[in-house]
Amino acid sequence: MTRLRMGVVGGSIAGCAMAVAGARAGAEVSVYERSTGELRGRGLGIVLPPSLHRELTAVGYLDAAMPTAPVATRVWVTRAAGSRSAREFARQSGPVTACNWGLLWQALRRSAGSSPAVRYQRGHPVVSVGRAETGRAVVRTEGGAEEYDVVVGADGHRSLTRGLLAPDLRPSPAGYAVWRGTLPMSALAGHRRPLELLRESWVTLGFRGGHGIFYLIPRGDTEGDGVRDHLLAYAIYARPCGPGAPDVAYVRQIAEQHFPAEWAEIVARGEHTAMTCHPVTDLHAPVAADPPFLLAGDAAGVTRPHTASGAVKALQDALCLERSLRASGSPAEALGRYARERTPEGARLVELGRRIGRAQVERTPDWDALDQAGVEEWCRATLAGTTSYLYGDEGGG
Ligand SMILES: Cc1cc2nc3c(=O)[nH]c(=O)nc-3n(C[C@H](O)[C@H](O)[C@H](O)COP(=O)(O)OP(=O)(O)OC[C@H]3O[C@@H](n4cnc5c(N)ncnc54)[C@H](O)[C@@H]3O)c2cc1C
Secondary structure (H helix, E strand, C coil): CCCCEEEEECCCHHHHHHHHHHHHCCCEEEEEECCCCCCCCCCCEEEECHHHHHHHHHHCCCCCCCCCEEEEEEEEEEECCCCCCEEEEEEEEEEEEEEEHHHHHHHHHHHHHCCCCEEEEECCCEEEEEECCCCCEEEEECCEEEEECEEEECCCCCCCCHHHHCCCCCCEEEEEEEEEEEEEHHHHCCCHHHHHHHHHEEEEEEECCEEEEEEEEECCCCCCCCHHHEEEEEEEEECCCCCCCCCHHHHHHHHHHHCCHHHHHHHHCCCCEEEEEEEEEEEECCCCEECCEEECHHHCEECCHHHCCHHHHHHHHHHHHHHHHHHCCCHHHHHHHHHHHHHHHHHHHHHHHHHHHHHHHHCCCCHHHCCHHHHHHHHHHHHCCCCCHHHCCCCCC
16 A cells, blocks of 8 residues: 555644554655644653664664663562561563653654655644545644544544544553652662662562562663653552642651662652553553544553553554554555454453552552562462563563
8 A cells, every 4th residue: 555645633642653664665654743832741761672672673663762761670679567667579671662752753853854755743733633535534723624534533632533533432440540740860879779670670569559670771861871861750559648638748648657768769769750640541442443533552452550451552552553563455444453452452451450459559568578489479370371471571561
């Protein structure tokens, strides 16, 4: 198929990746992004499976020069019973390529921008998406309407495009929240053991009623590979303490109450940059494509963030679209292939996110009683036969 016309609503991670996929498969692509500026500050830290990062770099979606902070191991830590010291109670193989969300977006944006087949229009909010009498898709903006053979909804968790495929879908609340931010490396000064751990691993810190995830990411504003060029990214899952409270002060309160002393001090220090808090929810569109419409990234489904799979899924969606377009004789055939592959994967990840959430937030174990064998057994039970790259299975999404 050549000269297929593809419209993409949303120009973030999923939108840029889908634009690259479409252009590589021979389509002419128009991306509509409502934001006027760079999407630099969103999302903070993000991890990808190393194999996916390698594949995207090898085929040209990502630039090999994009700074990353790969680590191979996951370390489990908690506060030792009756003391404020840290107890490292398990260590697992868990290779991840840690990235800065802003740098990942910039790399995909550059890749899309380098193709003459892609027109990226920022400051272009789409007001509606619909079906023309010809059967093609129509994208309307304040500037007018354009018809496409395929329209990709890459417009995030509140997707307007998804309304066409699943009008009644609503997010399911998990009943707890995630606080996500970054800290400067100076917060780790004087804390030798946490720094040593973070240089080689990502850390899960378990506490009663939740857990925190900590890992280093490259800074967004500098190039380079030295430790000073990193930030400490965190995501802390716990029940919200009430309206108005979810801020840095509340994160510090959680840390003071539950973390080992040195980790509480790290969280207490330094400016928390780009800090966000939001209720954890999930949703999953019952079908990932219905020609001429197709959903990608968070528009297709949002998992609880424990699976670290939102951006991963968006990137895999793009690889799948490219493969499907190349292998098909018509847009409808390509979208059918895409839906058959991506719909069940979205459902699998939502279910996995729920199981991890139940195990690690809703019904936390007695962390102090866990040891290496206990963690292995507990993780196996949580995964319940499915796979995740976070648990050492590189093939798992
Ligand atoms: C705590 C936390 C940790 C996470 N960690 C990871 C991780 O480690 N690994 C991972 O893979 N994922 C992770 N994620 C998920 C990941 O950040 C998201 O899934 C991903 O960024 C979604 O990208 P997207 O392009 O689908 O959506 P978005 O980034 O939301 O982009 C949607 C875009 O569409 C635009 N838009 C919306 N409506 C319109 C319109 N009408 N017209 C034009 N434009 C429009 C918006 O402006 C926006 O730019 C995490 C998420 C959270 C909350």
